Amino acid sequence: MKRTEPLEFHQPTSLAEATRIMLDGGPGGHFLAGGTDLVIAMKEKGLVPRYVVDLKRIPSLSGIREEDDGGITIGALTTLREVEISPLIVGRYPFLAQSAAEVGSIQIRNRATIGGNMANATPSADVAPALLALDAKAKLAGSGGERTMDLKDFFRGPGQTVAEPGEVLTELHIPPRAPRLVGEYIKFSPRDMMDLAYIGVAVTLVLAEADRRCESVAIALGAVSPTPMRAPGAEAVLQGQVLTEELAEESGRKASEECSPISDVRSSAGYRRAMVRVNTKRALLNAAAGGGPVPWTSRRDRRHA
Amino acid sequence: MSQPIEFTLNGRATSVDAPAHRLLLDLLRDEIGVTGTKEGCGTGDCGACTVYLNGKPVNSCLVLTGELAGADVVTIEGLKEGDAYHPIQAAFIEDGGAQCGYCTPGMLMMAKSFLEENPDPTDDEIRFALSGNLCRCTGYVKIVEAVQDAAAELRRRAAEGRNNG
Numbered sequence A: 001m002k003r004t005e006p007l008e009f010h011q012p013t014s015l016a017e018a019t020r021i022m023l024d025g026g027p028g029g030h031f032l033a034g035g036t037d038l039v040i041a042m043k044e045k046g047l048v049p050r051y052v053v054d055l056k057r058i059p060s061l062s063g064i065r066e067e068d069d070g071g072i073t074i075g076a077l078t079t080l081r082e083v084e085i086s087p088l089i090v091g092r093y094p095f096l097a098q099s100a101a102e103v104g105s106i107q108i109r110n111r112a113t114i115g116g117n118m119a120n121a122t123p124s125a126d127v128a129p130a131l132l133a134l135d136a137k138a139k140l141a142g143s144g145g146e147r148t149m150d151l152k153d154f155f156r157g158p159g160q161t162v163a164e165p166g167e168v169l170t171e172l173h174i175p176p177r178a179p180r181l182v183g184e185y186i187k188f189s190p191r192d193m194m195d196l197a198y199i200g201v202a203v204t205l206v207l208a209e210a211d212r213r214c215e216s217v218a219i220a221l222g223a224v225s226p227t228p229m230r231a232p233g234a235e236a237v238l239q240g241q242v243l244t245e246e247l248a249e250e251s252g253r254k255a256s257e258e259c260s261p262i263s264d265v266r267s268s269a270g271y272r273r274a275m276v277r278v279n280t281k282r283a284l285l286n287a288a289a290g291g292g293p294v295p296w297t298s299r300r301d302r303r304h305a
Numbered sequence B: 001m002s003q004p005i006e007f008t009l010n011g012r013a014t015s016v017d018a019p020a021h022r023l024l025l026d027l028l029r030d031e032i033g034v035t036g037t038k039e040g041c042g043t044g045d046c047g048a049c050t051v052y053l054n055g056k057p058v059n060s061c062l063v064l065t066g067e068l069a070g071a072d073v074v075t076i077e078g079l080k081e082g083d084a085y086h087p088i089q090a091a092f093i094e095d096g097g098a099q100c101g102y103c104t105p106g107m108l109m110m111a112k113s114f115l116e117e118n119p120d121p122t123d124d125e126i127r128f129a130l131s132g133n134l135c136r137c138t139g140y141v142k143i144v145e146a147v148q149d150a151a152a153e154l155r156r157r158a159a160e161g162r163n164n165g
């Protein structure tokens, strides 16, 4: 196994300092969160940072809190293990907690951060679809101050985001939602654990109390386009409609047409499209069947239901 | 570019001169000479290198020395309770939870931390918690049995503690 090369190591204790070190330092600098992508890139992909700016000593960046309006803010440095076991997240958005629990192992999730999962911008990032289906926003801070954008606009391409040099992803924000919102995340992967997704599908639904029409529907896909994506065409199939098996099927077909998967060592484009079709349908039907918060391990067994 | 890094290793204040890019795993094995922690994959997949960093099990093959200042690190060498084996160690010995033993330090570290969170787990929960610990001798059945037996022993001790206290 290749070893890492010498580098300068910085541990700022404020955001402003982190940005300044990066701007003064120039090219060759990388932010470090949990390092589960960065150190792998250094060991396996020949990445040789000239310097690294560790974000873990900046206190304002981690933690999960509920806002007065019912929205939820998750600091970018919050670990995926914290997201997985947070009573607030497990209670309100169990599929989001589950998507965090789908990443690697407990050892990995004790290090891996939610911000790193987004900032690394891997198309298969497991937590991205659930956040996209919750209309999450990304907050960035840099020398030009703060800015907030839809998470979907944060991604630019594989491994690329819109963050400017020195700009830190500071928070992910989930806007307040209808109390009846239900959701589901399906990670479709060859092995149950410790594997990357062939494809991922997250859906959220708000069904009208009176007639169970879809008041709102969001469908997000992972690993089938240059960035994690929403599938607006598939959503449109269901908007205002009563969810039936036929419509779920139709929506899945639409999603499989809207995405643009590639063929690689993990799977062919055609297989990915087919798996988007069936798993979008499954996710929709599972979400609608609801059943309140259940441990993510048993949610996961519903994948093949 | 070495600079002294001060941290706690198995309860003892430790200062080492090591460059920031050194991996915690190599720092332990090659510079400090504490070799119970193993390297399997080097990429976060096998769990052989599991240590506690600030109380949490992590893969030491992915931790850079640069971030260790002030940290609390516990390795498999810190698991024994004085001269006695920790119940999780005793159970692995008793149940044949170790074959070649290479994955065992990581398994023990992960299992101990898991049982602190979940003292009365199902087999499935144990398998879930140990999914980042690979055993090439494929002795998972006995490993799960050993974790169950350790859990029972730890529960027995906790009950005894309550009765005596």
Ligand SMILES: Cc1cc2nc3c(=O)[nH]c(=O)nc-3n(C[C@H](O)[C@H](O)[C@H](O)COP(=O)(O)OP(=O)(O)OC[C@H]3O[C@@H](n4cnc5c(N)ncnc54)[C@H](O)[C@@H]3O)c2cc1C
Pocket (backbone or CB within 6 Å): A030, A031, A032, A033, A034, A035, A036, A037, A038, A039, A040, A055, A076, A077, A080, A102, A103, A104, A105, A108, A111, A112, A113, A114, A115, A116, A117, A118, A119, A120, A124, A125, A126, A127, A163, A167, A168, A169, A170, A194, A195, A196, A197, B043, B044, B045
């Ligand atoms: C064994 C193993 C299994 C894995 N399994 C999965 C899996 O199943 N699913 C999955 O989605 N991922 C998986 N991963 C990938 C990885 O764990 C996640 O993507 C993780 O969330 C990355 O977070 P991190 O904090 O470790 O990021 P780091 O490695 O610290 O950083 C990743 C990148 O993002 C940048 N960055 C980090 N934080 C910020 C910030 N706040 N602002 C700006 N830039 C930032 C860094 O500069 C770097 O370029 C796995 C990794 C390993 C090693």
Ligand code: FES
Pocket (backbone or CB within 6 Å): B038, B039, B040, B041, B042, B043, B044, B045, B046, B047, B048, B049, B050, B059, B060, B061, B062
């Ligand atoms: S050596 Fe660290 S996980 Fe395999």
Ligand code: FES
Pocket (backbone or CB within 6 Å): B097, B098, B099, B100, B101, B102, B103, B104, B134, B135, B136, B137, B138, B139
């Ligand atoms: S006992 Fe040999 S690798 Fe597990």
